[in-house]
Amino acid sequence: MSGLFRAPGTGIFEGLETKSRPVIRAMGSPASLVLTGLLIAWGLLMADYRVFGLTAAIPVAILGLGLLVLQGWAREISLASAGVFASAMYYFNWLNRDDQGQGLPWIVAALIAIAIATTFMAGLALASGRLPVIYLVILTLGLQVTIEKTIFPIGYLSGGVSGGNGGAALIDPRPSPLGIDLVGDRTFYFFALGWLAIVLVLLIRLRRSPAGLAFLVMGSNRQSAAALGIPPVRFRILAFTLAGFLAGVGGVLGSMFYTTPPLFLGWDVETSLLLLSIPVLAGVDSMAAVIVMAAYLYVMPIELERWSIEQNFIASVALGFGALFGARGVGGRMQDLERRRRYGRRRQRTKRKRMATAVLRESSGLAGENTSVLTSAERAECLAVLERWLPPRPEHDLALRATDLRLSFGPIHALTGASVDVPVGQMVGLIGPNGAGKTTLFDVVSGFTTPEAGTVELFGRDVTRTSSWNRSRLGMTRTFQNTRVIPELTAGDNICGGAWASVDARTASFLAGRPSAWAKLREAEEAGYAAARLLDVHLYWDERVGSLEFSARRRIEIARALVAGPRLLLLDEPAAGLDPASSSAMFSLIRRLHTDLGLSVLIVEHYVRAVLDSCDLVYVLAEGSVLASGIPAEIAANTEVQERYLGTRLDYLLDFSEDPIPQAPEAGR
Amino acid sequence: MQLDLVPEIVVLGLTVAALYGMLPVAIVLTYRISRTIGFVHGGIAIFGALVYSYLVRGPADGDAAHFGHNDAIIGTTPAILIAIAAGAAVGIGFGALVMSRWMAELPGMTLTVISIAGLLVIGNLSGYYIRPGGLSITPSPFGDGGTRIGDVVVTNHRLAALLILCALVAALALFLSRTYTGLAIRAIADDVEASVWCGAKLRLIGTGVYGASGAIAALGGAMYAAAVAEPVDGILLLLVRGMLIAVVGGLRSLPLALAGAVLYGILETALVVGFFGDVSAGGREVTLSCALLALIVIAARVRKESFFLLERRQA
Numbered sequence: 004m005s006g007l008f009r010a011p012g013t014g015i016f017e018g019l020e021t022k023s024r025p026v027i028r029a030m031g032s033p034a035s036l037v038l039t040g041l042l043i044a045w046g047l048l049m050a051d052y053r054v055f056g057l058t059a060a061i062p063v064a065i066l067g068l069g070l071l072v073l074q075g076w077a078r079e080i081s082l083a084s085a086g087v088f089a090s091a092m093y094y095f096n097w098l099n100r101d102d103q104g105q106g107l108p109w110i111v112a113a114l115i116a117i118a119i120a121t122t123f124m125a126g127l128a129l130a131s132g133r134l135p136v137i138y139l140v141i142l143t144l145g146l147q148v149t150i151e152k153t154i155f156p157i158g159y160l161s162g163g164v165s166g167g168n169g170g171a172a173l174i175d176p177r178p179s180p181l182g183i184d185l186v187g188d189r190t191f192y193f194f195a196l197g198w199l200a201i202v203l204v205l206l207i208r209l210r211r212s213p214a215g216l217a218f219l220v221m222g223s224n225r226q227s228a229a230a231l232g233i234p235p236v237r238f239r240i241l242a243f244t245l246a247g248f249l250a251g252v253g254g255v256l257g258s259m260f261y262t263t264p265p266l267f268l269g270w271d272v273e274t275s276l277l278l279l280s281i282p283v284l285a286g287v288d289s290m291a292a293v294i295v296m297a298a299y300l301y302v303m304p305i306e307l308e309r310w311s312i313e314q315n316f317i318a319s320v321a322l323g324f325g326a327l328f329g330a331r332g333v334g335g336r337m338q339d340l341e342r343r344r345r346y347g348r349r350r351q352r353t354k355r356k357r358m359a360t361a362v363l364r365e366s367s368g369l370a371g372e373n374t375s376v377l378t379s380a381e382r383a384e385c386l387a388v389l390e391r392w393l394p395p396r397p398e399h400d401l402a403l404r405a406t407d408l409r410l411s412f413g414p415i416h417a418l419t420g421a422s423v424d425v426p427v428g429q430m431v432g433l434i435g436p437n438g439a440g441k442t443t444l445f446d447v448v449s450g451f452t453t454p455e456a457g458t459v460e461l462f463g464r465d466v467t468r469t470s471s472w473n474r475s476r477l478g479m480t481r482t483f484q485n486t487r488v489i490p491e492l493t494a495g496d497n498i499c500g501g502a503w504a505s506v507d508a509r510t511a512s513f514l515a516g517r518p519s520a521w522a523k524l525r526e527a528e529e530a531g532y533a534a535a536r537l538l539d540v541h542l543y544w545d546e547r548v549g550s551l552e553f554s555a556r557r558r559i560e561i562a563r564a565l566v567a568g569p570r571l572l573l574l575d576e577p578a579a580g581l582d583p584a585s586s587s588a589m590f591s592l593i594r595r596l597h598t599d600l601g602l603s604v605l606i607v608e609h610y611v612r613a614v615l616d617s618c619d620l621v622y623v624l625a626e627g628s629v630l631a632s633g634i635p636a637e638i639a640a641n642t643e644v645q646e647r648y649l650g651t652r653l654d655y656l657l658d659f660s661e662d663p664i665p666q667a668p669e670a671g672r
Numbered sequence: 673m674q675l676d677l678v679p680e681i682v683v684l685g686l687t688v689a690a691l692y693g694m695l696p697v698a699i700v701l702t703y704r705i706s707r708t709i710g711f712v713h714g715g716i717a718i719f720g721a722l723v724y725s726y727l728v729r730g731p732a733d734g735d736a737a738h739f740g741h742n743d744a745i746i747g748t749t750p751a752i753l754i755a756i757a758a759g760a761a762v763g764i765g766f767g768a769l770v771m772s773r774w775m776a777e778l779p780g781m782t783l784t785v786i787s788i789a790g791l792l793v794i795g796n797l798s799g800y801y802i803r804p805g806g807l808s809i810t811p812s813p814f815g816d817g818g819t820r821i822g823d824v825v826v827t828n829h830r831l832a833a834l835l836i837l838c839a840l841v842a843a844l845a846l847f848l849s850r851t852y853t854g855l856a857i858r859a860i861a862d863d864v865e866a867s868v869w870c871g872a873k874l875r876l877i878g879t880g881v882y883g884a885s886g887a888i889a890a891l892g893g894a895m896y897a898a899a900v901a902e903p904v905d906g907i908l909l910l911l912v913r914g915m916l917i918a919v920v921g922g923l924r925s926l927p928l929a930l931a932g933a934v935l936y937g938i939l940e941t942a943l944v945v946g947f948f949g950d951v952s953a954g955g956r957e958v959t960l961s962c963a964l965l966a967l968i969v970i971a972a973r974v975r976k977e978s979f980f981l982l983e984r985r986q987a
Contacts, residue, residue: 141915148912149961153954272908323789
């Protein structure tokens with residue numbers, strides 16, 4: 004039965020709150036209730052000029068929400084926001100205007116204006132989607148200038164350089180949707196609030212959907228997104244498209260509000276730069292902070308008029324100040340307060356206790372074979388949940404076959420004919436000295452680097468030219484030597500961030516709020532929570548990963564990789580940076596996951612003892628090719644490997660030399 | 673196409689490139705040291721332009737009858753030197769801030785946003801407090817005369833700007849390749865951590881580079897102020913152009929940035945003088961933007977740059 008109908012927080016899922024009905028959850032917080040109350044009270048009680056000021060802020064708030072998607076979620080920067088917003092404003096006015104305009108119905112005019120704004124941003128992203136982020140920042144600046152030079156001077160759109168379109172009227176009276184008279188500013192204020200509410204509902208649903216998490220994973224790190232099956236270029240283009248769409252929606256609303264388009268001087272490069280202060284202060288994903296910031300930019304200058312303080316100065320100070328808060332912004336601090344209120348003193352108290360006991364617990368309890376605090380029944384249930392989530396086991400002998408891989412970086416030959424096989428259901432170790440080509444081999448196998456020669460087969464299918472995200476969707480996921488989790492998000496969000504490619508529901512279904520879609524997400528959450536319990540990080544589910552210790556982050560990354568639905572797991576130095584006890588614990592955990600879930604695992608590691616203890620098959624790489632391969636005892640006994648890598652005086656070599664050499668697996672080469 | 677216009681287009685294009693080329697030099701220098709886009713140089717250029725204009729035109733006193741009078745505080749040569757020094761001081765101040773131990777650990781994008789804030793704060797404060805008056809046009813330190821090159825007369829000011837730019841790029845190229853500090857700067861650009869381990873003084877060198885690039889930006893602003901009537905609005909456009917030009921060189925190569933400026937200057941001049949027929953102002957902008965976008969995409973492909981690659985470098 005679907006998890007949606009199960010009482011939340013029971014059995015092994017104790018502590019897991021449902022993410023369905025995200026809008027009700029978001030609106031139920033005190034901060035949201037206070038903000039909603041203030042906005043309504045403002046429209047009812049404040050003086051006309053103040054209501055006017057805040058109404059002017061609402062279209063900019065919608066624009067700011069688009070910037071939040073782009074900058075907060077996808078970590079891209081657009082410096083064309085003012086130009087795109089103003090374009091939608093001018094085109095709507097012209098298309099809807101009867102006098103010297105096109106006289107189209109307002110809804111048609113709105114759709115065309117929004118489409119124009121969307122096309123600007125989507126077009127730029129499509130043309131340059133594969134360029135580095137920093138280039139795209141500058142190209143958006145170019146787009147802004149192009150709009151200023153091409154659209155702004157057109158008289159019938161903006162009034163022209165001197166304004167007023169040479170004396171001809173540009174007045175476009177406010178429409179009357181559903182017969183509602185919007186002439187009064189106070190009525191229009193509530194109409195604009197309605198638009199804002201619709202946009203917020205859709206964005207909250209998007210943020211809580213797998214696609215929203217995929218945006219955040221992509222924004223945090225492109226490579227880890229690709230490794231989890233999230234196509235980074237597509238999500239990058241989507242982020243720009245969505246930002247353009249919301250700029251268009253805001254522009255249309257602004258055009259309705261002003262009736263005569265405002266002078267384009269207010270929508271130039273400088274304004275685009277100033278508008279950055281909205282997402283910078285709002286942080287990664289605080290929509291309430293976006294609204295507050297937009298209101299601040301438009302209401303504060305009215306209040307500070309007596310001191311001749313301009314909007315530009317307020318915004319530039321806010322921008323510099325906001326940047327100092329880092330990616331989380333002021334909105335992130337507000338969310339921390341809210342989280343503290345929601346989870347109360349229990350979290351505060353246990354956090355210190357956990358931090359103090361973590362090292363002891365991991366070095367004693369986890370280091371042994373009994374790696375989890377779960378009971379056998381709980382463990383079995385977690386495994387059953389995860390097994391249901393993972394894709395069916397492929398019927399093939401080899402999970403991975405990399406054959407004769409060759410790759411050079413200028414004069415450096417990183418791979419000189421390396422060949423590695425990973426038999427299905429086996430744990431394979433890859434060891435070798437620094438510079439042997441291990442990470443390059445991993446990158447080639449993952450699809451981040453294309454080899455000059457050689458082939459990579461995944462479950463019998465040639466994937467040499469397949470993108471990294473499509474390889475992931477074929478059942479291969481990897482982790483990284485430098486843990487790449489999103490520090491601003493909770494452990495739960497991080498883990499569920501791997502689920503995008505595996506959740507069988509369309510994003511449109513999430514936006515429409517269809518229960519079946521949220522039920523699918525609930526299954527992903529349960530799989531993630533089960534993985535978190537198996538890796539003993541479930542207690543951190545609602546805590547920001549940035550506040551956790553290193554070992555927990557690494558286990559969260561592994562849990563995220565599991566939720567991506569792998570049958571082959573590539574682990575790049577999972578024990579790097581851990582003390583010997585924690586390293587042993589980590590290998591025990593990996594070994595048990597491998598055994599219990601039947602995963603094939605390829606592991607790169609410098610901690611040789613752990614590799615020899617845990618792996619079924621070991622490859623030794625040196626100077627870009629395989630020096631030796633075989634079962635651990637054979638590797639330990641190999642004199643050439645000893646001379647070139649292991650040395651001859653290590654204790655563990657004695658351990659292996661005393662054991663009879665077990666039979667090598669058939670598929671190993 | 674009117675081929676007889678080619679010599680004129682090349683000569684005028686080069687002089688246009690001289691005005692566009694100063695800011696990319698400053699942007700490339702700071703990108704190499706900090707991996708952030710130096711938006712702040714736009715603010716420093718505005719500051720330099722206003723300081724220079726203020727010194728050679730005198731303060732605005734709001735008296736309309738006074739308009740057009742020369743109230744120069746000092747001569748043009750000391751004025752431009754003071755503007756350069758003031759730009760260097762602002763650059764050093766900003767550099768000391770962003771190269772501080774706390775800020776250096778912030779992500780590149782955050783530092784870029786801080787740089788944008790720097791541009792806006794410096795630009796706004798300069799515009800608010802430094803108000804040149806007197807003459808309507810800022811006089812050039814190189815006089816009003818012109819020089820004939822073939823059939824084309826070029827103002828001495830623009831010619832001097834071109835020579836200064838070429839000398840600057842050559843000197844910086846030599847400095848980066850022949851001196852220990854230059855080697856340290858290149859090392860920092862490639863691998864910050866390794867260069868620090870090798871003894872490069874990151875904060876000192878970083879602050880120095882910001883100071884030098886601040887001086888170049890202020891020089892660019894002052895030279896621009898003497899070429900146009902309303903420099904402040906134009907400098908933001910100059911900054912945008914400069915950034916696009918710098919991207920052609922991958923934000924790392926000074927000679928390629930110079931080549932980008934020359935190409936851009938020549939293309940813009942060709943469009944303006946009607947080499948491709950009668951093109952509207954909007955059409956010119958679209959053509960220039962598309963040409964630069966194409967150039968940037970091609971250059972990135974040639975350099976095999978993708979966001980994966982840059983991400984790895986930053987990691």
